[in-house]
Amino acid sequence: GENVEQHPSTLSVQEGDSAVIKCTYSDSASNYFPWYKQELGKRPQLIIDIRSNVGEKKDQRIAVTLNKTAKHFSLHITETQPEDSAVYFCAAKDSNNDMRFGAGTRLTVKP
Amino acid sequence: DGGITQSPKYLFRKEGQNVTLSCEQNLNHDAMYWYRQDPGQGLRLIYYSQIVNDFQKGDIAEGYSVSREKKESFPLTVTSAQKNPTAFYLCASSTGRTGRRVFGQGTRLTVV
Numbered sequence: 001g002e003n004v005e006q007h008p009s010t011l012s013v014q015e016g017d018s019a020v021i022k023c024t025y026s027d028s029a030s031n032y033f034p035w036y037k038q039e040l041g042k043r044p045q046l047i048i049d050i051r052s053n054v055g056e057k058k059d060q061r062i063a064v065t066l067n068k069t070a071k072h073f074s075l076h077i078t079e080t081q082p083e084d085s086a087v088y089f090c091a092a093k094d095s096n097n098d099m100r101f102g103a104g105t106r107l108t109v110k111p
Numbered sequence: 112d113g114g115i116t117q118s119p120k121y122l123f124r125k126e127g128q129n130v131t132l133s134c135e136q137n138l139n140h141d142a143m144y145w146y147r148q149d150p151g152q153g154l155r156l157i158y159y160s161q162i163v164n165d166f167q168k169g170d171i172a173e174g175y176s177v178s179r180e181k182k183e184s185f186p187l188t189v190t191s192a193q194k195n196p197t198a199f200y201l202c203a204s205s206t207g208r209t210g211r212r213v214f215g216q217g218t219r220l221t222v223v
Contacts, residue, residue, distance in 0.1 A: 004153065034211065043201070043214040044154075089153060099212065101146075101153035 002027040002094035006102025014110050019080050021088055021105045024072040029095035033073045035064060036089045038104075044089060048075070080109045114138040117202050117215035123223050124189070124196065132187045132218045134202030142207055143185035147171060148199040148217075157200075160185055161207070189220060197222050 003026040013019050023033075031052040036044035050057045050064045050073065057064050061080075066073040073092075077084055090102040115136040124130045134143065142161050146154040156169030160179040174193025179185055185204075189196045202215040 006153070009151065036214075041217075043216045045214070046211055049211065098156070101155075103151060103153045 001096065001098065002030060002092055002100040004090060004092050004100045004102045006090050006105055008105060009103065010106045010108070012108045012110065013080050015080060015082060017080055019075075019077045019084070019107055019109075021075045021090070021107070022072060023074070023090035023092070023102050024070075025092040025094075025100070026071065027092070027094040028068075028071060030071075030092040032093040033064070033066060034091050034099075035075050036091070038087045038089065040086075047088075077107075080107075082109050082111050085109045115202060115204055115213055115215040117200075117218050119218060120216065122218055122220045124220060125223060127191045129188055129190050130220065132189070132200055132202075132220070134185045134187065134215055135183055136185075136204045136213075136215075137183060138204055138213060139182070140204035140206055140210070140213070141182070142205045142210065143179070144203045144205075144212065145169075145175070145177065145185070145187045146201045146203065148201055154201060157187065196220055 006023045034049035037047045038044040048062050048064050061078045063076040085108050087104045087106050089104050091099050093099050118133045144159040145157040155171050157175050158177040160166035166177050176188045200218045203212040205212050
């Protein structure tokens with residue numbers, strides 16, 4: 001089955017800087033890669049997703065890139081703000097339609 | 112908000128007791144899921160259901176049971192066979208297994 005690894009586990013940046021979180025996956029047939037943001041004590045919420053036929057997708061300050069050859073995808077947050085502080089999870093949907101999640105990255109944006 | 116509701120938000124269980132976590136959705140989603148979240152680990156799938164009266168084990172089903180008698184409801188029972196039940200439990204739903212997951216707000220279960 002699919003195995004998703006996420007790095008780093010914690011990330012601290014200064015307000016206004018960029019943040020990058022990376023995930024790798026093992027199943028080359030995986031075709032859907034969502035990113036979730038989970039604030040403390042709240043539900044994970046989908047912030048952006050990408051399908052395997054696309055290399056990059058952007059939504060305002062958030063972008064996701066996908067490298068199918070290397071089997072990795074990344075979340076990029078530009079001009080970070082304190083409200084971006086949260087735990088971010090990547091996931092990959094494998095050939096069995098199972099969604100596998102990374103272990104999460106705790107992002108702290110310092111004002 | 113969200114259309115998928117979990118209750119209670121906090122739950123305390125004595126050792127040896129069974130407890131049931133509720134999950135209700137009004138999104139008309141066919142598929143529903145239960146995940147367990149532990150610190151430093153990703154979401155791990157306990158059970159999922161694609162249609163009413165059918166469900167499948169996930170990666171960590173031992174010590175848990177579910178039912179899907181109605182499309183809207185997918186309760187999870189944590190049995191006394193689950194030796195380490197203290198965790199944050201998340202329910203999710205999607206239009207199908209290929210659809211985007213929508214999560215509930217979670218239930219934090221603590222064994223006392």
